[in-house]
Each structure stands twice: as C-alpha cells, then as structure tokens.
Amino acid sequence: MQKEMDWAGGGRWRCQYFSVTGKTLVLFFLLWVQNSLSTANRFIFHGFDGSGLRLNGGGTIEPNGLLRLTNFTKYEFGHAFFPSPLPFLNSSTGEALSFSTSFVFAIVPRYHDISSHGIAFAITPTANLTGVLPSQHLGLFNHTNNGDPRNHILAVELDTIQNKEFSDINDNHVGIDVNGLRSVSSAPTSFFLNSPNFQHENLSLISGQPMRVWVEFDGKSMKLNVTIAPLSVPKPQIPLLSSKINLSSIVLGEMYAGFSASTGAAAGLHYILGWSFSMDGSAEELKLSNLPSLPPKEAEENSGKKTKIWVIVLPIAISVFLLISASGFALLMKTKKMFEEVVEDWETEYGPHRISHDSRQGMKEFVAEIASIGRLRHRNLVQLLGYCRRRGELLLIYDFMPNGSLDNYIFCRKEESLSWSLRFKVIRGIAAGLLYLHEEWEQVVVHRDIKASNVLLDAEFNGKLGDFGLARLYDRGSNPQTTRVVGTLGYLAPELSRTGKSTTRSDVFGFGAFLLEVASGKKPIELKTSGIEMVLVDWVFDFLKKGAILEARDRKLGDEYAADEVEMVLKLGLMCSQHSPEARPSMRQVLQCLEGEAPLPEMSVNDFDLLDSSHRMNRFVVVDGTSSNSGTVPAYPSSSSSSESQSFKRP
CATH class of the missing domain: 2.60.120.200 (Jelly Rolls)
Incomplete structure (x- = not known):
C-alpha cells in the first residue's frame, strides 16, 4: 500500500507498507517528486x-x-x-x-x-x-x-x-x-x-x-x-x-x-x-x-465598522455640543484678559510702533524676525512697519504688497502668467536684496528660505524678499553658530545635512533653485502620482548637456522672451546649485552678470559639480519653512567645507 503526505516545504513523502509473516515492516523512503528540494532541481512552495x-x-x-x-x-x-x-x-x-x-x-x-x-x-x-x-x-x-x-x-x-x-x-x-x-x-x-x-x-x-x-x-x-x-x-x-x-x-x-x-x-x-x-x-x-492569503486591507477591515457608524457618531456629536456650550461661557470671560496690553523689557530695543494684534507665530520666531528685519532698509526687501503683542497673540505689520506673492503668477495663474521682462526684473531685484543682506549691511544676514513664495510683488511688480522668520545674523569675520537644518525641500544646500550651519553660500544655493523655477515655471521637486518624479536641477542640466538649454524655459512665455537672458538665468541657476559651496558664485558675481557688468563665466558640461537625483532625494529632510523645527539629518557624502570668500572657483 502507498500513501503520499505533504511536506512543509512543498515536497511530498511517499510511504510503502509491506506485510511480512504476520509482522508489518514499514519502509520509509523519500522520493523527491516534482518541485521538492532534491538533486532533481525541482521544487514547489505553497507558502514558505x-x-x-x-x-x-x-x-x-x-x-x-x-x-x-x-x-x-x-x-x-x-x-x-x-x-x-x-x-x-x-x-x-x-x-x-x-x-x-x-x-x-x-x-x-x-x-x-x-x-x-x-x-x-x-x-x-x-x-x-x-x-x-x-x-x-x-x-x-x-x-x-x-x-x-x-x-x-x-x-x-x-x-x-x-x-x-x-x-x-x-x-x-x-x-x-x-x-x-x-x-x-x-x-x-x-x-x-x-x-x-x-x-x-x-x-x-x-x-x-x-x-x-x-x-x-x-x-x-x-x-x-x-x-x-x-x-x-x-x-x-x-x-x-x-x-x-x-x-x-x-x-x-x-x-x-x-x-x-x-x-x-x-x-x-x-x-x-x-x-x-x-x-x-x-x-x-x-x-x-493552497496559497496563503494576503492580509486584509484596512478598508475591508473597517467595512463592518462603517455599518455601525451611527452608533459612534451620535454620542460624539452630543458630547461635542455639550463641550462647546460649557466652554463658551468660560471663553467669553477670558476675552478681556486676552486683549490686555502686555509690554516687556526686550520690546523697548526695537523701533517699529505697536498697532493691532492677532498672530499665530510663536514667541521665538517673532523675536527672531523682529531682530532680523527691524532695521533693514532696502528697496527689494519687504519693510516692517510695526508689530503688536497682546496676551497669547502676536502680529507683524509689513508694507502692503497689492500683487501678492510671485509663486501665484508662476504656478497658479496660467491666464495671468508674468512676462519674461517682469520676471527678469524681479530676479535682478531679489539678487540686489540678497547682496545687501550678505555684504552691504552692518552684519551678515543669512535668509535661509529663499523661494518664489517668499517673494512679494508691489503695485509696479517690483520683487521684494520677505518672511525673515528663519533668518540669522552674525558678525563679519565670524562663523555662524546655528546647527539646525531649517528651510524647504528643494532649496536646501547639501552641506547643511553635514554641518547644519547656514552661510551665504547656502543662500546662493536656494537662490539657484529660485532662478530655475522662475525661468522654467517648474518647482524644484515635482511630485507625481507615482511618487517623486522630477528634480528640476537634473531636468535643466539634461537640456544643457544636449546643447538645448532654452528648451527648459517656461512654455507659458510663448515666443515673447529674450533668449540670451533666459539662457543666462538658467545657467546661473545651475552654477548656484553646485554641490561644493566654493564652486558657487557670490551674490555680487551673480548680480554683475544679471546687470551686464560682467560676462557669464565659461563653463563646459564637465565643469558643473551637481549631485545626482538619488543622492539629493535620499538625503534631504523636509522642514516646514514657517517653523523652527529641526530634523535629524543623515551624513551627507563628503564635500569641501563651506567658505565665505568671494572667489568663484570651478570644481
């Protein structure tokens, strides 16, 4: 008599029983049949x-x-x-x-x-x-x-x-x-x-x-x-x-x-x-x-719960209503205290006047912004007019910018997209403002969050750099002390994940991303339904390698653009986006090129020192540009230490 039995790995044992003179001799022998672990090199697994x-x-x-x-x-x-x-x-x-x-x-x-x-x-x-x-x-x-x-x-x-x-x-x-x-x-x-x-x-x-x-x-x-x-x-x-x-x-x-x-x-x-x-x-x-089943999907697991949703919703709704009613009276009683004037000693240091109230900024960011921009004066920086602080509430008052932020015109308003002449005007203005922060004020100011959404437009579409909530100051000749990485994904310089110290060269990196997004009409990193799809620096660099960098321009510009200016802005954006801080130009050199006071440095494709997209995406940390939260940053591939010298070195 013969019998087959399943083996855990998918093979089978075959047993033969022989009766011999009243005694049963059981002979077990292993026949590795189809798809079992054997010298026949065949096996089958229904589960593992x-x-x-x-x-x-x-x-x-x-x-x-x-x-x-x-x-x-x-x-x-x-x-x-x-x-x-x-x-x-x-x-x-x-x-x-x-x-x-x-x-x-x-x-x-x-x-x-x-x-x-x-x-x-x-x-x-x-x-x-x-x-x-x-x-x-x-x-x-x-x-x-x-x-x-x-x-x-x-x-x-x-x-x-x-x-x-x-x-x-x-x-x-x-x-x-x-x-x-x-x-x-x-x-x-x-x-x-x-x-x-x-x-x-x-x-x-x-x-x-x-x-x-x-x-x-x-x-x-x-x-x-x-x-x-x-x-x-x-x-x-x-x-x-x-x-x-x-x-x-x-x-x-x-x-x-x-x-x-x-x-x-x-x-x-x-x-x-x-x-x-x-x-x-x-x-x-x-x-x-015979195959094992996949774990149930979360939606399937919750399908039974949905049939009883009314049992949960009704008591929750009643509880919320009672809670709101009970707290309403207490809220009204505290209103007067909330609007009582609060003045502290540190506020006497700053010149802008107190006016209205209502702000959601935290105290630390508020103080940082006051200290950073209270005394800055430049036509391409948003001017702080005043501030107020009442119990638990803060508010900063700036010049009114009737045309809002630049990113709305580049990414959101397709029917009102800015012409190239206006875009180039804004680019030169922001470059001048950054040069003032880096070299022309009494201290070095590192903005740390340069992007199109932080550029505001006045009635004549002049660009003004705003949102100094992440800015840091330090004396000339000294090293920045901050070691926290803050900013926005796509604008962060690679050395920040290694040193955590923002410098004027890391601002230049952010300005490079800004140049590319304004000229191309694309964000530094675009997310598709399948995940992260495109890194703008890589996309523009591919066109440069093909000798067709103008193909990276914003198609909403149509045929109304200055080809030499668009090409210069795209190349400057790549130069500012280089891996090594020393390889990036200073803001003075960038502005000289934009103003036509100096030619664009001649650089071949092999001269550019750009990170590949896999390193860039695997290493950056997303940090909310409006907060001071920092994240743990993994070690970045080794690079030269950052420098504040004005020399523009090729890699």
Missing part, C-alpha cells in the same frame, strides 16, 4: 513556512507562510533565495540549461495611487548580495556596478516607477534585465486573453491584487519568455515578452534563484505567495487554493 529560504534585508516569512520582502520602511530592500545553488550550465558543453518557473506575487502600496519601487525574480551567483541599493536599484545593483558584465545576474523586473536614467518605458512595466537595470526587453504590464482574437488587457502592478508570472528559458533556442496574468485567468498562450538571450555567457555553473524587492521615498509591501521551479522541464502548476 519551513522552506529554509535564505532571507536578507527586510525579507521575512509570516506565520501563515506568506513571504514578505519589504514593509512600510522607506529605502529598504529584501531578498529571498532558494537555499541551495542550482546548475544552470551543462558541465560538459558549457551551454545554458533550460529552466521554468512560476510564482504568485502582490505589491500593496501604502497609499492608493503612490507606489514604491518594484519586485524582481533574479538569478544571481550569490545569495548574499552586498553593497546593493534600494529604491530604483531594486536591491540588485548600485551606482558603480550597474551594467557591469561581471555581475552575472539575470532578472525579470516588475517595475512600478519610471526611472529615466535606465530608459524605463513607463511606471508600470515588465522588463528583462541582464547585469543591469537598463532592460534588454520591456513592455507595459498586460496580458493576452486566450480568445480567437487574443484580446489585450492591461494590468496594474500596484493594484494590491495577487498576480501570476511565468518565466521560461529554452536552452536550445536561447529564447526567454515572460508571461503575466491575474490569478483568475489561465496561462496566456502568447507571452508578454519573448527575447533571445545567450545565457551561457551570463550565468555560471551554479547560481541562486530567488526574489528581490525595494522601497523608495514611498514605502509599500511586496509579497510572494507561492513559487514553483524546475530545471530542464516545465515547472509544476501552483494550486491556487
């Missing part, structure tokens, strides 16, 4: 509990057997490889062997329309990949080895982010990668129905729904086929990708097979539900009913 997979990074196996490669941690990668190497080359001929694999995966983004990065089935020479990076590198490569033929890596990527540096076709595609992330073949994620006309259907990798993938390589024809479909659809007859690849020059005698996934700025979950693999034969079909 007890599988013995080699896990690295964020890889873990949940109690129900579900393999999870990442969690909601940003910039994380996870690996899971079969524990033993597999023979991918014929030892006698050196030719690549055929193989077949099938697996079920799911990518669950943290937010509905913002994806993390993707997942990849990979064949690698080692299960311990070191020095690899998350985000767009998928936990398989890094900046230096991407594309190196010595990697000996074959991967099928299921990518959810479009990385232009790798020539990705879109943000939802399947690709075949050989030793790097520039796919040799790729296609939008879709499948063909097994119907007479083979209807084509699209799929979303970030739908959160399980999908099945088949990867098959024929060693004789050297053809690699990749097929994908929802769980409810049988394997399509037509593969999504079919590419001829000579794997004998890529794989080694023995290789590891497994999975890698990574997250970026937007985190997500990457799951593998089941996996089947076979060398020199078709992989056994997974039994979908």
Whole structure:
C-alpha cells in the first residue's frame, strides 16, 4: 500500500507498507517528486513556512507562510533565495540549461495611487548580495556596478516607477534585465486573453491584487519568455515578452534563484505567495487554493465598522455640543484678559510702533524676525512697519504688497502668467536684496528660505524678499553658530545635512533653485502620482548637456522672451546649485552678470559639480519653512567645507 503526505516545504513523502509473516515492516523512503528540494532541481512552495529560504534585508516569512520582502520602511530592500545553488550550465558543453518557473506575487502600496519601487525574480551567483541599493536599484545593483558584465545576474523586473536614467518605458512595466537595470526587453504590464482574437488587457502592478508570472528559458533556442496574468485567468498562450538571450555567457555553473524587492521615498509591501521551479522541464502548476492569503486591507477591515457608524457618531456629536456650550461661557470671560496690553523689557530695543494684534507665530520666531528685519532698509526687501503683542497673540505689520506673492503668477495663474521682462526684473531685484543682506549691511544676514513664495510683488511688480522668520545674523569675520537644518525641500544646500550651519553660500544655493523655477515655471521637486518624479536641477542640466538649454524655459512665455537672458538665468541657476559651496558664485558675481557688468563665466558640461537625483532625494529632510523645527539629518557624502570668500572657483 502507498500513501503520499505533504511536506512543509512543498515536497511530498511517499510511504510503502509491506506485510511480512504476520509482522508489518514499514519502509520509509523519500522520493523527491516534482518541485521538492532534491538533486532533481525541482521544487514547489505553497507558502514558505519551513522552506529554509535564505532571507536578507527586510525579507521575512509570516506565520501563515506568506513571504514578505519589504514593509512600510522607506529605502529598504529584501531578498529571498532558494537555499541551495542550482546548475544552470551543462558541465560538459558549457551551454545554458533550460529552466521554468512560476510564482504568485502582490505589491500593496501604502497609499492608493503612490507606489514604491518594484519586485524582481533574479538569478544571481550569490545569495548574499552586498553593497546593493534600494529604491530604483531594486536591491540588485548600485551606482558603480550597474551594467557591469561581471555581475552575472539575470532578472525579470516588475517595475512600478519610471526611472529615466535606465530608459524605463513607463511606471508600470515588465522588463528583462541582464547585469543591469537598463532592460534588454520591456513592455507595459498586460496580458493576452486566450480568445480567437487574443484580446489585450492591461494590468496594474500596484493594484494590491495577487498576480501570476511565468518565466521560461529554452536552452536550445536561447529564447526567454515572460508571461503575466491575474490569478483568475489561465496561462496566456502568447507571452508578454519573448527575447533571445545567450545565457551561457551570463550565468555560471551554479547560481541562486530567488526574489528581490525595494522601497523608495514611498514605502509599500511586496509579497510572494507561492513559487514553483524546475530545471530542464516545465515547472509544476501552483494550486491556487493552497496559497496563503494576503492580509486584509484596512478598508475591508473597517467595512463592518462603517455599518455601525451611527452608533459612534451620535454620542460624539452630543458630547461635542455639550463641550462647546460649557466652554463658551468660560471663553467669553477670558476675552478681556486676552486683549490686555502686555509690554516687556526686550520690546523697548526695537523701533517699529505697536498697532493691532492677532498672530499665530510663536514667541521665538517673532523675536527672531523682529531682530532680523527691524532695521533693514532696502528697496527689494519687504519693510516692517510695526508689530503688536497682546496676551497669547502676536502680529507683524509689513508694507502692503497689492500683487501678492510671485509663486501665484508662476504656478497658479496660467491666464495671468508674468512676462519674461517682469520676471527678469524681479530676479535682478531679489539678487540686489540678497547682496545687501550678505555684504552691504552692518552684519551678515543669512535668509535661509529663499523661494518664489517668499517673494512679494508691489503695485509696479517690483520683487521684494520677505518672511525673515528663519533668518540669522552674525558678525563679519565670524562663523555662524546655528546647527539646525531649517528651510524647504528643494532649496536646501547639501552641506547643511553635514554641518547644519547656514552661510551665504547656502543662500546662493536656494537662490539657484529660485532662478530655475522662475525661468522654467517648474518647482524644484515635482511630485507625481507615482511618487517623486522630477528634480528640476537634473531636468535643466539634461537640456544643457544636449546643447538645448532654452528648451527648459517656461512654455507659458510663448515666443515673447529674450533668449540670451533666459539662457543666462538658467545657467546661473545651475552654477548656484553646485554641490561644493566654493564652486558657487557670490551674490555680487551673480548680480554683475544679471546687470551686464560682467560676462557669464565659461563653463563646459564637465565643469558643473551637481549631485545626482538619488543622492539629493535620499538625503534631504523636509522642514516646514514657517517653523523652527529641526530634523535629524543623515551624513551627507563628503564635500569641501563651506567658505565665505568671494572667489568663484570651478570644481
């Protein structure tokens, strides 16, 4: 008599019972049948509990057997490889062997329309990949080895982010990668129905729904086929990708097979539900009913609660009403005390008069702004007229700026977009104002938050720099003492994350971002539905490298612009955005170029010292420009220390 029993890893034991002269002799022997751990190099996993997979990074196996490669941690990668190497080359001929694999995966983004990065089935020479990076590198490569033929890596990527540096076709595609992330073949994620006309259907990798993938390589024809479909659809007859690849020059005698996934700025979950693999034969079909279930979605978990929402809302509404009624009387009683005049000793130091009240600024920011701008006088700085402070309330009074802030005209009012002549006028004015702060006043003033939203326009559209709530002063010849990083993402100089000290050169970096946004009509960092999509410095620099920098101009300008002025502003913006503080010009040099008093320095593409986008996005800390909160900043790649000298050094 024979009996088969499931093994935890997906294999099966087969037992034979023989009756011998009244005694039962039980002979157990292990037959590694299809898809079990054996010398037959075939295995199948319906869940991974007890599988013995080699896990690295964020890889873990949940109690129900579900393999999870990442969690909601940003910039994380996870690996899971079969524990033993597999023979991918014929030892006698050196030719690549055929193989077949099938697996079920799911990518669950943290937010509905913002994806993390993707997942990849990979064949690698080692299960311990070191020095690899998350985000767009998928936990398989890094900046230096991407594309190196010595990697000996074959991967099928299921990518959810479009990385232009790798020539990705879109943000939802399947690709075949050989030793790097520039796919040799790729296609939008879709499948063909097994119907007479083979209807084509699209799929979303970030739908959160399980999908099945088949990867098959024929060693004789050297053809690699990749097929994908929802769980409810049988394997399509037509593969999504079919590419001829000579794997004998890529794989080694023995290789590891497994999975890698990574997250970026937007985190997500990457799951593998089941996996089947076979060398020199078709992989056994997974039994979908035996696969572990994905964790329930938050919306599904809360669906039952919504049916009883009235039970919760009604008592809450009654409680809120009673609370408002009870506190209303107390609030009225305190009104008089709230409006009592408060005058302290420190206020006598400052000249502006007291007038009205009502402010939401904190005391620390209020004092900083008073100390910074109370005595500043320049036609391109917003003038403080006065202030008042009553119990618990603060207010600063500035010159009225009838045309509001510059960013409204650049980003919000498409029908009222500023002409180039007015934009150039504003740029020169803000440059003059910054020069006054850096070199012409009795102390050095570092503004620390230069951007279009902090530039106000008077009745004649003259630009005036305002919002000095983050500004700091220090005596000439001394070093700034502040070590907190404050400002706005996209305008922060890279050395701030290392030293925490703002200088005039870090102001120049912010001014560079301001120049680029005014000339291009784009924000320094633009967020798309798939996450962080574009860094403005990189985008403009790409046009410079192509010799077509004017293509980066704001299209709302039409044909009414001065080409030489636009080109100069864009190039100055790149010069001010350089990594090394010493490589940036001073505001005096910038203003001389803008006023036509000095020519723009000649610089080739190779002279620019700009950070790549992955370093810039991975290192910056978002800090509210209207607060003084600081954040912990990770170590930044080494650079020269900042300098306040006026020399303009090329890198």
